[in-house]
Amino acid sequence: MIVELGHFALVLALFVAVVQTVLPMIGAQKGWPGWMAVAEPAAITQFLLVAFSFAALTYAFVTDDFSVLLVVDNSNTLKPMLYKVAGVWGNHEGSMLLWVLILSLFGACAAWFGGNLPPSLRARVLSVQALIGVAFYLFILFTSNPFWRVSNPPMNGFGMNPLLQDPGLAFHPPFLYLGYVGLSMSFSFAIAALIEGKVDAAWARWVRPWTLTAWMFLTVGIALGSLWAYYELGWGGFWFWDPTENASFMPWLIAAALLHSAIVVEKREALKAWTVLLAILAFGFSLIGTFIVRSGVITSVHAFATDPTRGVFILALIAVFMGAALTLFAIRAPALEAKGVFSTVSRETALVLNNVLLAVACFVVFIGTIWPLVAELAFNRKLSVGAPFFDMAFTPFMVALAVILPIGTLLPWKRGRLGRALRPLRGGAALALALGLLVYAMQSGHSALGPMGVALGVWLVAGSLTDLATRSGRGGVGARLGRIARLPRADWGRVTAHAGLGITFIGICGVMAWQVQDIRVAHFGHSFDVGGYNITLKDVHQVQGPNYTAQVADMPVTKDGEQIAVMHPSKRFYPVAGVPTTEAAIRPGFTHDLYLVLGDKQKRGGYAVRTYIKPFATWIWGGALIMAFGGLLSLTDRRYRIAAGERKAQTVSRPVPAE
Amino acid sequence: MKLIARLALILALLAPATAPLFLASPALAVQPDEMLKNPKLEARAEEISKGLRCLVCRNEDIDDSDAALAHDLRVLVRKLLVRGDTNQQVVNYIVARYGEYVLLKPNTKGANIILWGAAPAMLILGLAIALYTQRRRRRSGEDRSSLSAEEEKRLAEIMK
Numbered sequence: 001m002i003v004e005l006g007h008f009a010l011v012l013a014l015f016v017a018v019v020q021t022v023l024p025m026i027g028a029q030k031g032w033p034g035w036m037a038v039a040e041p042a043a044i045t046q047f048l049l050v051a052f053s054f055a056a057l058t059y060a061f062v063t064d065d066f067s068v069l070l071v072v073d074n075s076n077t078l079k080p081m082l083y084k085v086a087g088v089w090g091n092h093e094g095s096m097l098l099w100v101l102i103l104s105l106f107g108a109c110a111a112w113f114g115g116n117l118p119p120s121l122r123a124r125v126l127s128v129q130a131l132i133g134v135a136f137y138l139f140i141l142f143t144s145n146p147f148w149r150v151s152n153p154p155m156n157g158f159g160m161n162p163l164l165q166d167p168g169l170a171f172h173p174p175f176l177y178l179g180y181v182g183l184s185m186s187f188s189f190a191i192a193a194l195i196e197g198k199v200d201a202a203w204a205r206w207v208r209p210w211t212l213t214a215w216m217f218l219t220v221g222i223a224l225g226s227l228w229a230y231y232e233l234g235w236g237g238f239w240f241w242d243p244t245e246n247a248s249f250m251p252w253l254i255a256a257a258l259l260h261s262a263i264v265v266e267k268r269e270a271l272k273a274w275t276v277l278l279a280i281l282a283f284g285f286s287l288i289g290t291f292i293v294r295s296g297v298i299t300s301v302h303a304f305a306t307d308p309t310r311g312v313f314i315l316a317l318i319a320v321f322m323g324a325a326l327t328l329f330a331i332r333a334p335a336l337e338a339k340g341v342f343s344t345v346s347r348e349t350a351l352v353l354n355n356v357l358l359a360v361a362c363f364v365v366f367i368g369t370i371w372p373l374v375a376e377l378a379f380n381r382k383l384s385v386g387a388p389f390f391d392m393a394f395t396p397f398m399v400a401l402a403v404i405l406p407i408g409t410l411l412p413w414k415r416g417r418l419g420r421a422l423r424p425l426r427g428g429a430a431l432a433l434a435l436g437l438l439v440y441a442m443q444s445g446h447s448a449l450g451p452m453g454v455a456l457g458v459w460l461v462a463g464s465l466t467d468l469a470t471r472s473g474r475g476g477v478g479a480r481l482g483r484i485a486r487l488p489r490a491d492w493g494r495v496t497a498h499a500g501l502g503i504t505f506i507g508i509c510g511v512m513a514w515q516v517q518d519i520r521v522a523h524f525g526h527s528f529d530v531g532g533y534n535i536t537l538k539d540v541h542q543v544q545g546p547n548y549t550a551q552v553a554d555m556p557v558t559k560d561g562e563q564i565a566v567m568h569p570s571k572r573f574y575p576v577a578g579v580p581t582t583e584a585a586i587r588p589g590f591t592h593d594l595y596l597v598l599g600d601k602q603k604r605g606g607y608a609v610r611t612y613i614k615p616f617a618t619w620i621w622g623g624a625l626i627m628a629f630g631g632l633l634s635l636t637d638r639r640y641r642i643a644a645g646e647r648k649a650q651t652v653s654r655p656v657p658a659e
Numbered sequence: 660m661k662l663i664a665r666l667a668l669i670l671a672l673l674a675p676a677t678a679p680l681f682l683a684s685p686a687l688a689v690q691p692d693e694m695l696k697n698p699k700l701e702a703r704a705e706e707i708s709k710g711l712r713c714l715v716c717r718n719e720d721i722d723d724s725d726a727a728l729a730h731d732l733r734v735l736v737r738k739l740l741v742r743g744d745t746n747q748q749v750v751n752y753i754v755a756r757y758g759e760y761v762l763l764k765p766n767t768k769g770a771n772i773i774l775w776g777a778a779p780a781m782l783i784l785g786l787a788i789a790l791y792t793q794r795r796r797r798r799s800g801e802d803r804s805s806l807s808a809e810e811e812k813r814l815a816e817i818m819k
Contacts, residue, residue, distance in 0.1 A: 342797070357782075
């Protein structure tokens with residue numbers, strides 16, 4: 001019964017969304033306040049309905065209701081509770097329901113926090129947001145309904161893919177979707193502004209927090225996914241340039257560009273048309289990502305070939321939304337006149353360069369991802385585009401970006417002098433160069449990657465500190481520190497995020513350049529040396545987990561004669577799914593991780609064992625978290641909080657009875 | 660709609676993937692008994708392997724995969740290296756038998772020029788557009804800012 005109510009709530013949400021699309025838009029066009037005012041309660045109602053629908057599906061999963069097809073296919077009574085809940089979105093139908101839940105959540109947030117928006121803009125934003133909702137409700141109800149029942153309920157379900165039974169992956173999709181779908185707000189704002197024909201500093205100030213939120217969640221989501229790949233897939237790779245990864249990386253790159261160009265609109269009223277275009281494209285790439293992942297076009301050809309409706313539906317959605325948005329853009333963009341004028345050497349130019357580099361980098365990822373399809377279709381060639389291509393074609397853009405970044409942050413708006421901006425950076429540049437050379441001299445091989453990564457990383461971190469220092473003004477150390485402490489949080493956010501990027505750079509280059517790998521057959525009681533560690537395979541024994549059996553190894557690790565840890569790499573077998581997984585044992589450290597993998601039992605005794613030293617691996621995700629935290633700092637900047645405060649003041653200032 | 664459906668179907672059928680990544684069991688890839696005694700040759704084998712795709716997997720090189728085919732390819736690469744082939748000869752040998760699909764880094768022949776040239780072309784185009792618009796903006800901006808509203812009005816009167 002509850003499942004049917006959830007189904008019904010979803011259908012109701014569709015109708016509410018239709019009303020929310022039509023009435024406020026007409027109201028805004030005609031200037032009827034009553035019709036515009038429909039948007040807010042409708043957005044909140046929509047959210048409550050979808051939330052109920054989602055809760056109903058979760059209830060079915062938690063109570064093991066095997067009369068629901070989705071639960072049968074994706075759950076099992078033996079599964080731990082956390083993964084019963086995570087199982088709700090661990091499949092296509094449920095994840096689409098999560099998609100619309102987050103979509104309606106953002107709509108409701110715009111209704112709650114949008115008090116300072118002009119009524120017509122707010123009505124149009126919520127109308128566009130509801131239109132996206134309509135499309136996706138239809139998609140779910142007609143092609144991916146999670147609420148179908150089965151006529152003969154089985155006693156138990158099939159469980160889910162054991163690889164997904166992991167906390168990292170349980171929380172990865174919600175974060176990723178908060179990012180993907182968050183970009184729908186930027187899109188709605190862009191379309192609303194195009195319809196209104198007005199893009200100004202105030203618009204940029206409204207659109208930026210939404211983009212920032214989406215970008216932050218995307219950053220965390222991508223980092224979680226990469227971390228999961230690192231420890232779960234069993235050889236410590238952290239990024240594979242897989243289409244599903246690229247699907248989330250493309251919107252991230254465009255969102256990063258949008259964040260920066262929105263600043264130019266806000267501060268200088270330039271780059272208006274470009275910013276609107278980026279907002280449209282960012283969501284476009286989110287939709288393309290959804291298509292790549294959800295249509296199954298790349299995951300499983302068979303699934304797509306037997307049932308192409310889903311893929312075709314999303315393709316049609318992309319065609320309609322992007323076609324309409326870009327047409328509107330083509331008509332309206334010429335009217336968006338820029339006010340701010342800037343010279344060739346200025347912060348605006350630096351931000352334009354940032355945008356060009358990020359957009360082209362995104363384009364590289366895009367063309368690399370779809371090229372196998374294009375080559376097959378147009379040139380009848382069956383080929384692959386893998387990591388070596390992306391490493392080669394993508395890296396130069398990131399290097400260029402890192403080189404100009406610190407200089408750009410020190411350039412003044414409007415017009416500046418390159419020499420003056422470079423002067424405070426001399427120390428940082430010297431330090432980066434010296435450390436890069438030192439590392440080059442110390443390493444055993446002749447790889448340029450490691451030293452380059454270190455030099456760029458140090459350059460970025462030092463540049464961020466310089467950025468902070470130049471804003472402290474003159475005077476004694478105390479006065480300057482005081483001024484730094486009082487800097488706006490947006491400044492702190494910028495500095496933090498840029499330093500985080502530098503840390504991630506060091507991590508990525510460190511792991512790729514200096515990884516040590518050792519593959520061998522280990523016999524019981526025998527020890528071997530890898531990277532300064534002495535490792536012994538002491539024992540391998542059976543352990544019974546809740547829904548798996550595991551072979552767990554005891555491997556004491558000594559360094560300089562002292563035992564520092566006993567590590568337990570293991571192999572699991574999930575009987576319900578019939579799939580084995582590898583659970584690597586990782587000893588994370590500041591300068592390197594020790595990574596142990598247990599392999600198969602060998603015919604002539606002993607076990608295959610893989611040992612890796614992963615230099616600076618933790619820096620990759622540490623840097624990403626620092627970047628996201630920088631975004632959070634920027635999001636809590638006074639200029640966004642004040643706008644929210646104003647509204648509160650209005651409601652408080654109603655007549656208060658005198659005491 | 661039908662056309663889109665057909666197009667999508669073709670896209671799907673031609674998609675270069677046969678097995679999902681997540682279902683490939685993530686156990687050991689390179690086995691100890693496959694490895695060559697000579698560390699130099701082994702290092703070269705690993706370098707070559709990084710550029711070769713496991714044909715039945717999704718986006719995995721043969722070193723990371725534990726499909727039977729990847730195992731055969733790893734053994735083949737090592738056999739050819741022991742025979743004295745150069746890296747390029749090994750790759751050519753494998754491409755001749757399995758097609759260019761096996762290469763993770765596509766070559767630059769034929770239409771692949773588009774793939775490799777797209778990024779530099781876009782970069783130049785992007786920079787050119789940015790430079791052009793900035794120049795134009797500045798010129799028109801300066802023109803406008805050099806006259807005040809009063810002066811504009813007077814100019815309009817004079818020009819009548």
